[in-house]
Amino acid sequence: MNAINKHDKLNVVIVGHVDHGKSSLIGRLLYDTDSLPAGKKEELEGICKKRGVPFEWSFLLDAFQAERDQAVTIDTTQINFSTVMRDYVIIDAPGHREFLKNMISGAAQADAAILVVDASEGVQEQTKRHAYMLHLLGMKQIAVVVNKMDAVKYDPKVFEKTSQDITHYLQTIGLQASSIVPISAREGEMLVDRGSNLDWYRGKTLTEILDSFDVSNMLSTQDLRFPIQDVYRFDEKRVLVGRVETGILRKGDTLFFSPTNEQAVVTSIESWPDDDEIVEVHAGKTAAITLSEPIFIERGHMGSHAEALPMLSNVFKSNIFWFSEKPLKVGNTYRVRCGTMQTAVSVQLIDHVVDTQDLKKTEGASEVAKNAVAEITLRARDVLPIDPYTDNARLGRVVLYDGHNVAGGGHINMEGYPDQRKSSNPKSENIYKVNHSVTPEMRASMLGHYGGVFWFTGLSGSGKSTLAVAVEQAIFALNMNAYVLDGDNVRHGLNSDLGFSPKDRAENIRRIGEVAALQANSGVIILSAFISPYREDRQKARIAAPHCFHEIYIKANLETCEARDPKGLYKKARVGEIKEFTGIDSPYEAPENPDLVVDTEVNDIETCVEQIVNYIEANVKAEIIEEEIKNKKKDLSLVRA
Amino acid sequence: MPFNKHLDELEAQSIYIIREAYAKVNPLAMLWSIGKDSTAMLWLVRKAFLGRVPFPLVLLDTGMEMEEVYAFRDRIVKDWNLEVINYPCPPEADMDQTLPPATRAAMRKTEGLKGLLSEHDFKGLFCGIRRDEQGLRAKERVFSPRSLDGSWDFKDQPAEFWDQYTTNVPDDCHLRIHPILQWTELDIWQYTQRESIPLCDLYFAKDGQRYRSLGEKNITMPVESNASTINEIIEELKTTDISERAGRTMDKETEDSFEKLRSQGYM
Numbered sequence: 001m002n003a004i005n006k007h008d009k010l011n012v013v014i015v016g017h018v019d020h021g022k023s024s025l026i027g028r029l030l031y032d033t034d035s036l037p038a039g040k041k042e043e044l045e046g047i048c049k050k051r052g053v054p055f056e057w058s059f060l061l062d063a064f065q066a067e068r069d070q071a072v073t074i075d076t077t078q079i080n081f082s083t084v085m086r087d088y089v090i091i092d093a094p095g096h097r098e099f100l101k102n103m104i105s106g107a108a109q110a111d112a113a114i115l116v117v118d119a120s121e122g123v124q125e126q127t128k129r130h131a132y133m134l135h136l137l138g139m140k141q142i143a144v145v146v147n148k149m150d151a152v153k154y155d156p157k158v159f160e161k162t163s164q165d166i167t168h169y170l171q172t173i174g175l176q177a178s179s180i181v182p183i184s185a186r187e188g189e190m191l192v193d194r195g196s197n198l199d200w201y202r203g204k205t206l207t208e209i210l211d212s213f214d215v216s217n218m219l220s221t222q223d224l225r226f227p228i229q230d231v232y233r234f235d236e237k238r239v240l241v242g243r244v245e246t247g248i249l250r251k252g253d254t255l256f257f258s259p260t261n262e263q264a265v266v267t268s269i270e271s272w273p274d275d276d277e278i279v280e281v282h283a284g285k286t287a288a289i290t291l292s293e294p295i296f297i298e299r300g301h302m303g304s305h306a307e308a309l310p311m312l313s314n315v316f317k318s319n320i321f322w323f324s325e326k327p328l329k330v331g332n333t334y335r336v337r338c339g340t341m342q343t344a345v346s347v348q349l350i351d352h353v354v355d356t357q358d359l360k361k362t363e364g365a366s367e368v369a370k371n372a373v374a375e376i377t378l379r380a381r382d383v384l385p386i387d388p389y390t391d392n393a394r395l396g397r398v399v400l401y402d403g404h405n406v407a408g409g410g411h412i413n414m415e416g417y418p419d420q421r422k423s424s425n426p427k428s429e430n431i432y433k434v435n436h437s438v439t440p441e442m443r444a445s446m447l448g449h450y451g452g453v454f455w456f457t458g459l460s461g462s463g464k465s466t467l468a469v470a471v472e473q474a475i476f477a478l479n480m481n482a483y484v485l486d487g488d489n490v491r492h493g494l495n496s497d498l499g500f501s502p503k504d505r506a507e508n509i510r511r512i513g514e515v516a517a518l519q520a521n522s523g524v525i526i527l528s529a530f531i532s533p534y535r536e537d538r539q540k541a542r543i544a545a546p547h548c549f550h551e552i553y554i555k556a557n558l559e560t561c562e563a564r565d566p567k568g569l570y571k572k573a574r575v576g577e578i579k580e581f582t583g584i585d586s587p588y589e590a591p592e593n594p595d596l597v598v599d600t601e602v603n604d605i606e607t608c609v610e611q612i613v614n615y616i617e618a619n620v621k622a623e624i625i626e627e628e629i630k631n632k633k634k635d636l637s638l639v640r641a
Numbered sequence: 642m643p644f645n646k647h648l649d650e651l652e653a654q655s656i657y658i659i660r661e662a663y664a665k666v667n668p669l670a671m672l673w674s675i676g677k678d679s680t681a682m683l684w685l686v687r688k689a690f691l692g693r694v695p696f697p698l699v700l701l702d703t704g705m706e707m708e709e710v711y712a713f714r715d716r717i718v719k720d721w722n723l724e725v726i727n728y729p730c731p732p733e734a735d736m737d738q739t740l741p742p743a744t745r746a747a748m749r750k751t752e753g754l755k756g757l758l759s760e761h762d763f764k765g766l767f768c769g770i771r772r773d774e775q776g777l778r779a780k781e782r783v784f785s786p787r788s789l790d791g792s793w794d795f796k797d798q799p800a801e802f803w804d805q806y807t808t809n810v811p812d813d814c815h816l817r818i819h820p821i822l823q824w825t826e827l828d829i830w831q832y833t834q835r836e837s838i839p840l841c842d843l844y845f846a847k848d849g850q851r852y853r854s855l856g857e858k859n860i861t862m863p864v865e866s867n868a869s870t871i872n873e874i875i876e877e878l879k880t881t882d883i884s885e886r887a888g889r890t891m892d893k894e895t896e897d898s899f900e901k902l903r904s905q906g907y908m
Contacts, residue, residue, distance in 0.1 A: 009647060080773060080825065101800035105782075108802030137802075229657070230664045234691060241689075243657050272691040285649065286656045288691060299664055323800065337805045340664075399805040406800050406807060 010215050013091040013107040015130035016116030021147040025116060025185040026079060026090055027057030032192040033207070035081035036060065057185060083192075085211040100133070100371050101323040104409070107134060112141035112213045114206070115166070119152045119182070123165045125357065131166075132356040132373065135173045136321055136410065138393055142170075143209045144177045150184040154197040172359060179209045219283035222246035225310070225387065225395055226255070226287065226303035227339035239270055240297060241288045245339065245394040249287055249303075250280040256306040257297060258385035261421075263306065264293035300341035302385040310385040310395075311414060312421040314546070315593050317351065319375050320368070320410030324402050327367040328376070335401040336378065338412075339394075343384060348593065349377040375413070377593060383546050388414040416592065420543055443523040449480045449620040451520035453513075453545045454612075457532045457591060458554030459583050460569055461561035463600040463608070464529040467554060470609045472527055475616060482525040482616075485516060500580060506537050513541030520548050525620055533588045550619060552612065553594035556601045558583045648832050652685065655820040657804065658783055659689040659767070662818045663696075665808035666765035669818075670726070672754075673698040675706070675714045676855045677840055679769035681829050682821050684838045686767070687721075697724045699766070701753040704729070705746070705857035713841040728757045743860040751906045758815060765816040773825045774885060778903075785817040786810045787906065826885050827878050834871040845869045854885055 014022045030036050040060065048055045079090045091106040107113065113134050117127055134142060144166050152158040159182045170177055181190055182201050189195030191206045204212070224247030232239045249255075249266065256263045269278050270288040281287040291297075302310055322328050328347060336345045352361040353374040368374040378398075389396030389411035399409040444450045454471075456464040468484045475482035491498075495511055498504040509532050516526045532538050542549040561583065562570045573581035580586040596615050598608050662669060671686065671694075673679045686694055700714065718725055730753030736745045757763075772779040782798050784806035799807045810816055821829070833840060843852045850863040851874075868874040 079779070102798075105800045105802050229660050232690070234693070239691065241660055243653065270691055272688055285653045286660070286689075397803055399803055401809075404807070404809045404811060406805070409802065409805075 009087045009089055010112060010210065010213055011089045011091060011110045012112050012114060012210065013110035014114045014116060015103060015107065015134065017118065017121070017124040017126040017130075020116045020118040020121065020124070020127070021058075021185050022116050023058030024056065025114070025145065025147060025183075025191075027060035028185040028188055029090070029191055029206075030060060030079065030081050031057070032188055033081050033083055083207050083211055088210065100129075100321070101406075103130065104133060104137070104321065104323070107137050107139065110139070111215050112143070112210070113139050114210075115142060115144045115177070116147050117144060117162055117166060119146050119148050119158050119162060122162050123169060127166070128169055129356045131170060131175065132173055132354075133321065135175050136319060136373065138389070138397075138411070139175075141213045142175060142177050143206065144180040145206060146180065146182045147185055149182045149189065149198065150187050154182075154184075156182075156200045159201075178213070179204060181206055181209060217283075219246045219394065220248055222283070222392065223308035224249060224253075224303070224305050225339075225392060227341065227395070228257075228297055228299055228301045228303065229340045230299055231297060232288075237270075237290060238294070239288050239290060240303075241286065242303070242340065243286045244281050244283050246283050246392055247305075248280050248282050249289070254306065255291070255303040256309060257295070258302045258304065258310055258421075259312055259383050260296060260301060262293075262295040262297075264291040264295050266290075267292050300339075300343075302339070302341075309421065310387045311417075311419045312383045313386050313414065313417055314381070314383045314420065315348070315377065315379045315417060316386055317375060317377050317413040317415070317417075318398055318410040319373070319413060320400065320408050321371075321373050322368045322400075322408035323371055324405060324407035325370055326402060326407075327369045328374075328400075328408065329367045334407065336380075336398045337401065338384070338386075338398045341384060343380050343382065345378040345380045347376055348379045348595070351375040351377060376410075379593075379595065381547070383420050386412060386414065388412050418539060420539075420546060440521070440523075444622040447481065447523050447622075449523075449525065449622055450548065451523040451525060452548040452550060452616070452620050453516045453520045453526045453528065453541070454550050454552055454616060455516070455532070455538065455541060456527065456529045456552050456554050457538060457594075459556065459558060459561045459588055460531055460581075461564045461566060462554045462556040463598075463605070464531075464554045466605065467598070467600075467608055467612065468527040468529040470605065471612050471616070474609055474613050475525060478613075478617070480525060480620070481523065482527055483519065485512060485526055485528040485530075487530065490515075502580075506534070509534075509537040510540055513537075513544040516541065517545035517549075520545050525616060531582050531588070533582045533586065535589045535592070538591070548619075550595040550615070551591050551593075552596045552598060552615075553591045555590075555597055555599045560601050645831065645835065648828065648835060651821075651824055651828055652688070652832070654823065655682070655685045656689045658806075658818065658820040659686055661804075661806060661808070662765055662767065662784075662816075662820075663689075665806075666816055666818070668761075668763055669696040669765045669767065670699050670761070670763045671696060671767035672769070673700055673725070674769070674855070675700065675710050675717075675841065676769075677829055677833060677844060678771060678821060678824075680717075680840065681824075681832055681838060682767065682769040683721075684836060685820060694721070694723055697726050699726045699728055699757060701750045701757070702727050702729050703746075703749050703753070703857050705859055707843060707855070707858045709841055709843050710855060713839075717839065726757070726761070728753055731756065746857055746860045747907065748905075754906060763815060764810075765818050767818050767820060769821055770819055771824050771826070771829075772822050778822075781817075781819055781822055782807070783819050783822055784808060785819065786814050787817055788814055827875065830871055830875050830878065834875070844874070846873075 014026060016022050031041060044059045045055050048059065081088050081090065091110055115127065115131060117123060146159050146162050149159065163180045166180065167177065181203060182198055183190040183206060185191065187195065190198050190201065194205060225245045226242050226249050227245060228240055229242040232241060251266050251269050253266045254263055255266060266289050268290045269281060270290065271278055304310060330347050330350055333344055333346045336343060350365045350368060352363045353365045353368060353372055354361055356373055387395045396412045397409065398412060400407050440450060456468055458464050465486055468486065472482045472484045490512055494515065495508050498508050509530065512528060512530060516528050519526050538551060565571060569578060569581065572578045573584040582588050598611055600608055673683060717723065730749040733746060733749055736748045740748060770778050770781065772781065782801045784801065786799065786807055841855065843855060845851055846866045846869045849865060849867060851866045851868060852861065852863050855861065866877060868877045
């Protein structure tokens with residue numbers, strides 16, 4: 001066995017179904033490990049006698065009168081105890097269904113978990129729910145105790161059955177119990193002492209299992225992630241502070257910051273009282289550094305090494321738990337925090353809701369109710385530095401806020417999403433960006449709106465051009481400057497040198513993307529109406545305007561489009577007069593994550609126009625965006641000199 | 642400096658919390674009772690801001706602290722160049738007379754705090770409580786939202802996980818921020834020793850007695866002890882089973898004295 005440092009404290013959360021004996025287990029564990037203050041048990045026995053109720057081990061925990069009256073553990077409690085091997089902090093999480101958020105608050109701090117199952121009742125609803133939460137919280141060290149063995153006459157068959165049930169459930173959610181141990185908290189069997197009634201069990205006692213758990217983590221061996229927590233100005237010095245979440249930060253390192261793509265060298269690691277010997281900071285420790293260059297950095301930016309950068313994306317999936325009274329709904333906006341970063345996100349899609357009992361996934365839900373678990377797709381306005389949970393357990397997770405209130409949280413899943421970091425470098429080295437002295441905010445305050453690229457994509461005949469022209473008119477009537485880019489005004493001039501080969505099509509879309517981005521930067525609302533059949537090409541167009549690109553899927557199936565055939569193109573394609581026609585002999589890759597879906601099969605033109613206009617207004621209106629910027633500024637105003 | 646991984650981790654966590662509060666909550670103040678816990682917290686603040694204390698300290702003054710405590714305060718304020726708001730608490734005669742005497746005396750601080758909050762517009766107050774002190778404090782969050790009168794609903798607290806804290810509260814509420822919630826009494830002593838943090842002499846035994854927890858002179862009693870150095874105190878703590886607040890009479894006048902105090906805004 002590894003040598004264990006007595007200073008390593010292990011945090012253990014105790015979860016399980018209501019009344020399966022969690023509090024009794026803790027009470028007994030404290031007593032059996034001599035961790036109670038002198039006379040505590042006698043004091044409580046006295047109180048019980050006075051009140052005329054039988055003594056229960058769980059009373060040791062019930063510090064409150066309120067708790068004793070309700071006989072339900074109200075909130076997460078922390079209790080210290082020690083074995084010969086080391087010190088422990090027990091986090092008692094309540095089993096009452098209403099108190100999921102308290103259980104999460106407790107379990108999120110734990111290094112290991114004890115899942116309590118009543119021998120006579122077996123695996124119950126909350127047994128599964130709590131196990132599922134442990135899975136979502138990333139818990140790896142789990143001991144299962146089958147409690148109240150005294151109530152089933154220490155029958156090994158009962159233990160065997162319960163062990164099989166729980167093992168099966170844990171396996172299906174990708175968890176594995178480190179050990180399963182039969183105990184009786186009431187009689188003190190197999191917690192610390194083996195007792196005399198469970199002779200048939202040959203495994204470790206509960207405390208032996210706990211002592212075998214590990215507190216070391218390998219965070220320092222991972223890629224460096226240093227999220228900026230704040231920027232201080234002290235005596236002409238600009239100091240960046242934060243906590244090294246993973247990896248090691250060293251004096252002399254070149255740090256690469258996301259999402260700004262700026263870099264600078266760490267010139268000093270500051271400390272008080274002064275300690276010049278500090279030249280590196282390991283994961284888990286806080287750092288205060290100065291840099292070689294006065295680059296723009298604010299709270300939420302991510303420092304890393306250039307060879308191991310986080311992804312950049314404005315869209316990601318998350319496996320979430322939700323405990324707000326108000327259900328999470330598609331289209332709603334929430335505040336999301338990840339490390340020190342905070343931004344507004346909208347719910348683009350609820351991919352599916354998971355039933356934690358039978359693990360069935362329901363697709364197409366429009367909301368996630370309180371205490372439910374789901375996979376959702378979230379979209380932010382700007383690209384964010386993102387690490388998927390599988391790469392970085394510290395940063396690959398988000399907490400969601402609805403107004404002032406914490407509402408849920410979950411892991412980040414980037415499967416199927418490309419890195420949006422601009423990888424293509426300009427061919428000429430002698431290109432310098434002009435620094436505009438007119439900011440987007442200044443333009444917006446003059447025009448009353450921001451620019452943006454609204455990229456319509458869909459089959460020929462789906463209604464892109466018709467809708468773009470109608471939307472242009474409607475937007476213009478609202479005193480906003482909109483402009484339609486379509487084949488006619490591009491193919492004849494800018495792209496007159498291009499044909500319809502796959503290569504030329506890609507170049508066609510690339511140029512349009514760049515032109516749209518430039519125009520959007522100048523404050524125009526661009527409505528582009530091209531089939532743009534390839535995902536990769538549309539992705540390039542998004543990268544050209546990462547802050548204001550919106551993909552709008554004009555949805556109609558091939559049959560409908562072919563029946564409409566406004567320009568007679570399908571007919572020509574069918575008889576072979578047009579080659580490589582999208583949908584006929586050339587593929588159309590529908591968007592996987594459009595910002596908006598407009599269904600022209602189901603809805604009439606007016607409805608579709610209204611839907612698009614509403615969407616555009618919400619995304620370019622100066623006052624709506626300013627509100628968001630103001631919230632961001634609020635954070636900045638605290639970075640005081 | 643002696644290596645102690647556990648203290649390093651606690652220190653890092655507390656500094657992170659203090660900087661989070663400074664980045665997200667404004668204006669801030671710190672309650673400083675001049676005792677060992679809030680003085681260790683003050684030390685952590687100076688570490689977080691590289692020797693500076695960028696917000697005022699508040700002393701809720703009942704006029705009943707022991708002389709040695711006042712002398713220690715004056716010395717530290719001068720040596721560390723601190724900005725202190727010495728806020729006088731209302732007299733005991735103004736308290737609810739149905740409360741037991743020591744609880745009534747403790748209520749003066751609660752009322753003083755309410756007065757402070759109504760006069761100053763603090764959005765966040767650092768407070769050096771620890772989970773291991775008392776069962777009720779064990780239930781606290783690191784960032785704990787309160788209504789203006791300080792009341793606390795322990796049955797419906799916001800969730801707190803993954804180091805993301807509740808930092809936005811409605812206009813008529815404030816936050817209690819608890820940077821050393823996770824520390825134990827022993828941790829505080831070991832840290833005080835490692836960092837050579839100055840402390841009031843009353844903690845060290847004289848004539849077989851010392852104070853384990855400092856409160857007002859009329860409601861705080863010394864405990865039997867011969868521990869006259871930090872080393873001896875640490876040794877004593879490793880073997881004692883007398884609770885830390887044993888000398889604080891207000892905790893045990895009735896079964897739920899402390900709960901009543903806290904639900905009305907006590908620290």
